[in-house]
Amino acid sequence: MQEDFVTERKEVTLSAEELYRAACRWGIGEVLNRLDLSSNGWEQAPDRLPAWVSDLTASSFRGCWMRYHLEEQAGEEFIHCCEEQVIFGERMGEASSSFKLCGEQVWESLCHAWAKKTCQSIRTEEDQADLPAMLLSRNEYDTLISRLKEMELDELMNRLAINSGDHEGSIALARSLKRPGSHGEILFYGRHSGCEKLELHQVRFVSTDHMNWILRESTGDREDWLIASPSSRHKFQEMLELWLMHSSSVEAPNECL
Structure with missing residues (x-):
């Protein structure tokens, strides 16, 4: 197993159009299309993407995009993992069209941390095994x-x-x-x-x-x-x-x- 470590954290805030441009370069434009996050004007978006965002291409990758409602709050976030690094992203506010992205070295501990944080939306540990699917x-x-x-x-x-x-x-x-x-x-x-x-x-x-x-x-x-x-x-x-x-x-x- 590879040793867990984290490189210097990199952060940037992108508009929805800029995020869509980045997603297309990553090879996941279809994901944002399915989530209705695409924009007809994305090609005219200012090209101010940092290299660690715009140059992130890989033949193999995985990710999760999550939308949730917790009591009176709503949120949206994602994690994108490839060979080079992992990118965490979250909408800046429920009504915002901006996303904050954080880039770090990708190791198992980071995926574990994101999964554990995500499960805060799950309210009970109980498993109703007596009920079938x-x-x-x-x-x-x-x-x-x-x-x-x-x-x-x-x-x-x-x-x-x-x-x-x-x-x-x-x-x-x-x-x-x-x-x-x-x-x-x-x-x-x-x-x-x-x-x-x-x-x-x-x-x-x-x-x-x-x-x-x-x-x-x-x-x-x-x-x-x-x-x-x-x-x-x-x-x-x-x-x-x-x-x-x-x-x-x-x-x-x-x-x-």
Whole structure:
């Protein structure tokens, strides 16, 4: 195992347009497109990117982009790892279009630290092992989420039960959705050396004081599935770490997601 150390910290604040320019150079413009963070005017953005941002290109890389709501606060951050270094980024404020980026030498301890920090959004360590995973239609789930505030709890339970065939699990999930302590989404991405295709995996999470849910969903336009699984904070952190530190292949989601 390589020795853990951190080089001098490098920081810069970029506009959304500048971040999109950097992301395209890194090979993850598709990630920002999927997150609706692209800009039609990015090519006209001032070219003031520091070399450690603009010159960061690699044939193999991994990353996570996370959006979350914790009580009355909302946040957005990401981590991008390649052979040279790791870049942490976060939106400067909920309504801001600027992102603060920090560059450091990439070693396992940094990935572990980010995963541990991210899991602060997960409210409970409990693992409801008695409840099995539920298979749902992603499109139907999105329809229910769009009407979440106006739907009564009983109606939400019934709709989930009809869609999944799991009455008990639908009750637990509906209660979590109606009164979440935190919720959000993470887009996992990666590319292995020698492979041009960018690997993408979408995960949502819902957490209360009593229960956590991880919701893995299809990313293809022709696919329509979503798997809701009860989970613990430990398993959530483990999922993040396995993805970020599994550098030999982008097939890791089949093992850890």
